[in-house]
């Protein structure tokens with residue numbers, strides 16, 4: 134369920150577009166500006182349910198945009214499926230490059246992280262999500278919003294998110310408890326992102 138506030142934001146976004154294009158000449162607006170309402174122009178979103186995009190690998194961002202557009206990835210409020218139709222697929226690469234080039238987010242302050250760090254190592258997550266050193270299709274997890282991370286881990290575990298090639302994330306999350314997800318999210322969210 135999405136809050137009334139985000140519904141209002143979305144309505145404001147969808148319905149203000151054409152009018153502002155006529156009145157203040159925004160036809161040359163960069164395509165990533167429509168993303169700023171939720172993700173911030175610098176990709177460091179303030180609200181926890183909107184993921185931080187800053188510094189994510191461009192191929193990862195671009196893959197997600199196609200996945201939302203073509204229905205392989207969904208989110209409850211439907212915001213992403215709607216917004217990706219507002220920009221042209223010809224702009225996907227530019228939009229992805231913009232957010233990829235923004236300064237990586239600062240970690241969030243979430244308290245105790247020891248249990249989560251141990252779980253992250255024991256469960257083998259580091260083999261793909263090495264902090265700061267990633268394959269192109271793999272997202273950074275460090276300094277991401279905790280609520281967003283918890284939702285994605287739970288969605289993979291319970292099969293609500295299934296856009297991971299080869300089901301690698303669904304298998305990685307198999308059998309992981311809610312308590313472990315809580316620990317993992319606390320650790321990742323509070324950890325400074327490493328440099329590539």
Ligand code: HEC
Nearest residue numbers: 143167168170171182183184194197208212213216220228
């Ligand atoms: C109305 C709010 C809203 C707007 C505007 C919006 N997004 Fe999103 N975006 C979301 C939400 C909510 C999610 C998380 C979906 C979920 O829970 O799985 C998301 C997720 C994403 C993700 C996945 C991130 C990850 O780590 O997997 C990407 C990439 C993304 N958005 C890019 C964009 C781009 C590019 C634009 C502009 C063209 C945009 N978004 C505009 C709300 C928005």
Ligand code: HEC
Nearest residue numbers: 256257258261270271272282285286296297298301302305
């Ligand atoms: C074999 C490689 C691999 C392993 C092991 C792995 N992941 Fe992933 N993970 C990925 C890839 C690739 C994606 C992106 C999937 C997609 O295309 O949407 C991902 C996505 C994620 C996301 C979503 C991030 C976002 O921005 O939406 C989270 C959270 C995550 N992984 C956590 C974990 C945790 C926790 C573990 C250990 C239990 C783990 N991963 C193990 C490869 C891996």
